Amino acid sequence: MPSTEEKLLAYLKRVTADLKQAQRRLREAEASDTEPIAIVGMACRYPGEVHSADDLWRLLAEGGDAISKFPDDRGWNTEELYDPDPDSPGRNYVREGGFLYDATEFDADFFGISPREALAMDPQQRIMLEVAWETFEHAGLKPESFAGSRTGVFAGISNVDYTWGHARVPEAVEGYFGTGNFASVLSGRLAYTFGLEGPALTVDTACSSSLVALHLAAHALRRGECEAALVGGVTVMSNPSGFVEFSRQRGLAPDGRCKAFAASADGFGPAEGAGMLLVERLADAVRSGHQVLAVVRGSAVNQDGASNGLAAPNGPSQERVIRQALQNARLSPEQVDAVEAHGTGTTLGDPIEAQALLATYGQGRPAEQPLWLGSVKSNIGHTSAAAGVAGIIKMVMALRHGVLPRSLHIDEPTPQVDWSTGAVSLLTEPIDWPDTDRPRRAGVSAFGISGTNAHIILEQAPTQETPNTHTPLPATPWLLSAKAPAALRAQARRLHTHITHNPHLDPTDIAHALATTRTTHEHRTAVVADDRAAFLHGLSALADEAVSPHAIEAGRAVPGKTVFVFPGQGSQWAGMGRELLDTSPVFAARITECETALAPHVDWSLTDVLRGNDNAPGLDRVDVVQPALFAVMISLAALWQHHGIQPDAVIGHSQGEIAAAHIAGALTLDDAARIVALRSQALLPLAGKGGMTSLATTHDQALDLIQPWGQDLSIASVNGPHSTVVSGTPQALDQLHTTCEQHGIRARRIPVDYASHSPQVETIHTQVLTAAHDINPQPTTIPLYSTVTTQPIDGTTLNAHYWYTNLRHTVRFEEAARQLLAEGHGHFIEATAHPVLALAVEEVIEAAGAEARVTGTLRRDHGGLLQLHTALATAWSQGVDVNWTSLLAGSGVMPVDLPTYPFQRRRYWLEPGAAPVSAAAGTVAVEEMESGEAATALARALAGATEAGRETILIELVQSRVAAVLGHEAPESVDTERAFKELGFDSLTAMQLRNRLNAATGLRLPTTLVFSHPSPKALAQYLAGVLRPDEDAAAARPPVLRDIDLLEDSLWAQSFDEATRELVARRLDALQRRLSGGASDGADAGVGGEVDAVALDTASDDELFQILDEQLGSA
Known part of the structure; x- marks a missing residue:
């Protein structure tokens, strides 16, 4: 039994171990509570045409004043609104403020939101969607990469007045008004749009909303509630009631300008804005290689409590929140160099804030190292819920540039503050950031009118490792994509301007950023060049819809599987492959393997042939050209595969089928090389015949x-x-x-000079069988579509007899290509030194009425990296997924800032008492009740139309009804190839479309219509199948009906004012009564759905779209 001493010793060891573990856990908890938070992306909109953080910095650096006149496009009667008398009821004494003059506009189509819903949405929700997208892009991160992640949304908003002035919900936007204007939906819509699954909070603490949001986000990140977060705030004044309210309180500066801490301060200037940050834990950002713009070291939030009044600031509370933030950051006041103040310019608030700063940051520091104090509100006005984040963005940019910009409108410091009580100096002029032996640091304050105070402490970003070497590529693709052709052109124009203004940027860095940090949209193009002038020429051409040898023709990507195409002869040229042997290790290695495989069967060097060495035989010999082409095709296919393009099928033409069989896995390289070498030698006796x-x-x-x-x-x-x-x-x-x-x-x-695929081949039957007698064909790993049988072929049947048949029989390439198209292959890549079959494939595609694309690889006399990268970019622009990191790997690229997406905005604004306006500033399409006559007219039109005409009629029918349901002014605004979900459809609009089409066609269409046929074009094709023309009835139609058809077409093509419309309607009604007696056939055909209608009727919007995605692969 252990002694008492031994027991005591064991007890002390156990207690010591427990104590060490408790201390470790305490340190971890304390470290977690103060873990630095990295700001990795920023975007904003503020007065003064500020559309980015760089724009804001430019405004500040130039000392710009962004205050201007009231907007004239929001239905405000600015003349009646103004009265210099502050006691005048219903009026205000200010004529200027800080405004976002494009707040009425939005790119609804980009976000898959219908015009009706966009019209119902608070502009603050709309702006924040665009700013959030730009924040991701500014961070160099693709927005879709966050879908399904534990990313939070913390969004500040305090002014929700878009619906004010509407006694009832306008009929055109019923069903969308609630979600469009609830403050809670601001954060929820951001989370929904980007698929973010962390906490989503809408924060309203008035002027401090966005800083409180940042404080909450930092805590959520430190607690592990989310792994990243969007943080920001927004303010748009949809009506001028705020000006009236603050005029009664005499809180506004008569000239609309905030003169923070100035003797001339006379009130604040209301303004609009939006700002957004992307934040994550610093350790995570560094580990992921994300660029860190600045670090949140500490933060704190408190309340004024029972101060001198509900809206009156509380100095002691401001002091406490500053000290709490310093404690959270584990810093002392003198370790902070500057403060971005709340600084509104009011005669009450500014002195209280200044005294709090003097009592905290102003103490314990040398007079020659004062705390520098400024306010962005002097430039842009007081943006309320977006004010705090404006201060954050300003100070992040100041930390990065090493400059503290001046505050405007300070004639002299306010005499209501005793500035001698501490070391605090106003930034009346810009200064370089003071040099210290530590990182730069700054505080940012925001104090809400309801008493909630927030203070954030920022720190300069730590130094991040950069590549030691930089190896530019000799030819680089710059990839551009957008959701609409106009946006694609704008993207090219933006990039051209950016490159012109930043000539130091390296083309490889730009290529890497475009390929890896930008979302790929359906409309695509690229510029491929090897010098700056060529890049600029290509961008300029794209922007102007001109032609450039450096620019790939812009187009829309198409879906479909990928096919590698291998032709027979005809693609050869002297020097083919020579450049790639020197510049592409992948190509050179594969050529070496082919040379080794061919060596037992030929008496010449493949490398010598390709390089055109003096001792090499020429390509005019069939026994040389066919093996050489085989090797080049195999090696080019390897390059495509190296860049991530794996074929879903292969097809070969004549001897090209040998290369196809190898890529398909049916033939080893040795067997394929044996066949191509000996087969070509067997053709020599036929030469000249x-x-x-x-x-x-x-x-x-x-x-x-x-x-x-x-x-x-x-x-x-x-x-x-x-x-x-x-x-x-x-x-x-x-x-x-x-x-x-x-x-x-x-x-x-x-x-x-020989006749393949003719009876002459029969004379070499034995030689061909001998050449392939001992090969060992295997099952294919990639489908091989035989041009002998036109179908996918079992690889084990590719014996000697097959290869003789391949040489003797007709090559049935067209039939095999049609089969590939019928089975959903949409991309044909010809892996050759020069396109041979591209035109033939294009003809097959056109004849089949298929949507597919053809891409070559090299071209005659253009066999280097420039042409290869052009081919890769062309395939990508057509819809092929390319692994661009394989191309850019090892190039030592540096991160670069690039222009963000060029949203194509249209006007959406509900004006009190007026008819709602649509995207094109006209009225939203009013619900039109279809009549039985419409179905009869449609039947007549279809009966007398050609097949192509029927397709056009039905596409226009669906397009016009979709436009009416969604609220587009013109049917042409509807892209018939986009998925209904991307167009902005939900269960409500899906049912409305079905009802309209029921009336227009006379059918009883299924409730699953939109979900079973995922685009307007697909729906039109479906209708074409169920609306069969009655040929006999069409033949019996009297000529007068054709005249009526012409009249109907003419009426549809016209645009009438209301008076003319009524006149025409009366004339037609009178004509109808005179000729009445005809009956509508009003067919009531039931058309069955493909999905359980009962289940869909009870499903939510998300469930319906999930069914669509699962059933039809639509996005």
């Missing part, structure tokens, strides 16, 4: 054309609807050319 000619005609026409020559001419390949190749004897081909010339048929001799 034949040839091939390409005809611009159909297969059937070509068959009829060559019939007179019998076995001397054969159909070698059918490449497209009007692209057929004939092979045969030289004499027969010469005669065929003469015949074609007589019949006006374009014929082109292919530069070969």
Whole structure:
């Protein structure tokens, strides 16, 4: 049994261990409570055309005054509103303030919000959506990367007056008015739009809202409630009632300007603005490699309590909140260099704030190192809920630039403050930030009119590691994308301006930022160049819709799987692959592998052939050109795969099918090299005995054309609807050319002297079988669409007999390509030294009515990185996903700031007592009741139309109804290829569209209509299937009905004023009564849905769209 001493010793050891653990946990808890918070992104809108943090800094650095006249586009009667008498009821004595003159505008389409809903939304919600997007972009982070993350939203707002003046909800926006104007929805809408799943709080403490929001966000981050947060505030004065209210209190400066801490201070100047920060824990930001703009070291919030009045400031409370923030930051007052004051310019508030600063920061510091004091409100006015974040952004920029800008309108310091009681100096002139042996630091204050005070302490960002080396790429793609063509042009123009003003930026850095920090939208283009002048030329051309050799034609990305296409001969040229051997390690390594695989079967060097060395054989030999083309195609395919493009299928034409079989996994490289080498050698005995000619005609026409020559001419390949190749004897081909010339048929001799895919091949049957007799084909890992069978083929069947058939039989390329299109392949990438089959594939796509794109790789005499990167960028612009980091890896890129998205805004503003205006400043489309006559007219129009005409009629029908439901003024505003969800549809508008189409078509369409057919174009195609024309009825239509159709078309095309519309309606009504007696067929056909209608009827909006996404893959 242990002794008492031993027990005591064990007890002391255990207690000591527990104490150490408790101390460790206490240190961790204390560290967590004070963990620095990194600001990694900022965006803002403030008076003075400030649309970014850089704009705000420019305004401050130039000493700009952003106060100006009242806006004239909000329905304010500014003349009646003004009266210099502060006691005049219903009026105010101010003519100027700080305004966002574009507050009435919004890019609703970008956020998938319908015009009706946008019209109902408080402009503060709209602005914050755009500013949030810009904040992510400023941080160099793609907004979609935050979807599903524990990212919080802390949004300040204190002024919700968009609905004031409306006695009832305007009919056009019923159903959206609540969510559009509830203050709580501000944070909720941001979280919903970006898919953020952390805390979402709307904060209203009046003027201190955005600083309180930052304080709450910092606490949430430190407690682990979220991993990042959007923080900010917004103020828009939708009506002038605030001016009237503060005029009664005599709180406004008559000239609308805040003269903070000045002897001439005479009130504050109301203003509008919005600011947003993206914040995360400093350790997380550094670990993730995010650029840190500044650090929140500490913060505190308190209340005035029972002060001299509800709205009166409380000096002791302000002192306490400052000391609490310093304690939270673990700093002493003298370790802070400057304070961005609340500083509104009121005769009551400024002296109290100054005394609190003198009593805290002004003590214990040398007179030669005073606390520097300023206020951004002197430049932009008092932006209420956005004021605190304006101060944060100002001081972050000041920390980064090392300059403290001056405050305006200080004739002399206010005499109501005893400035001698502490070391505090006003920033009457800009100064360089004082040099110290520590990081720069600044405090920011905001005091709410309701008594809530907040103080934040900022610190200069720590030094971050930057790449030691910088290796620019010789040819770089700059990628641009947008949600609309106009935005794409604007993006090019913005970037052109930015590069012009920042000539020091490196093209590789810009390429990296564009590729990795910007969302990829459906409208895309790129500039690929190797010098600054070429980049600027390409951007200028894109902005002006001009042509440039450096710019890829702008277009819309299309969906679909990717196909690698490998042609036979024809893509070769002297020097192909030479540049890539020297500049692309991936290409060079693959060529080396091919050379090794070919070596046992050839007596020449592949590298010598490609480099064009003197001792190398020429590409005019079939036994050289075919293996060389095979190697180049295999190596180019490897480059595409290296950059993230993995084919969903492959297709090969004639000997190109050998390369396709290898990429598909059916043939090893050794087996493929053996076949291509020995197959080409087997063709040597045929040299000089034949040839091939390409005809611009159909297969059937070509068959009829060559019939007179019998076995001397054969159909070698059918490449497209009007692209057929004939092979045969030289004499027969010469005669065929003469015949074609007589019949006006374009014929082109292919530069070969043998006749593949003709009876001549039968003479080398044994040689071809011998060449491939011992290969070991395997199952494919990628579908291989055979141009022998036109279907996906089992790789194990690619034996010697197959390769003989491949050489002897007609190449059925068109049929195989059609099959690929029918199975959803939308991207055809020709991996060759020069495009050979691109035109044929384009013809097949056009004939099939498919939506697909074709991309080449290299081009004749353009075989370097510039052309390769152009091909990659072209494929990306067409909708192919490219791994750009593989291209830019190892280039040592530096982070750069780039222009943010160029929103394409339209006006949305509800004016009290007036009809609501739509996006184009006209009236929102009023609900129109369709009649039975509409269905009858539609049936007549469809019955007499061609197939293309029917498609056009139905697309226009759906487009016009979608426009009416969503509130677009013009049907052309509706992009028929965009998903309904992206257009702004919800369950309410989906039902409205279904009802309108019921009336327009006479059908009883399913409730699942919008969710089963996810775009207007898809819906029109569906209607085309259920609205079958009655051919007999169409044939029996009397001519007079065609005249009525013309009249109807004319009426639809006109735009009438109300008086004319009534006159036309009366005339038509009288005509109808005179001719009455006809009956509407009013078909009541039931059209079944594809999804359970009962389930959808009870589903929420999100559930309905989830069903749409799951069933049809729509986003």
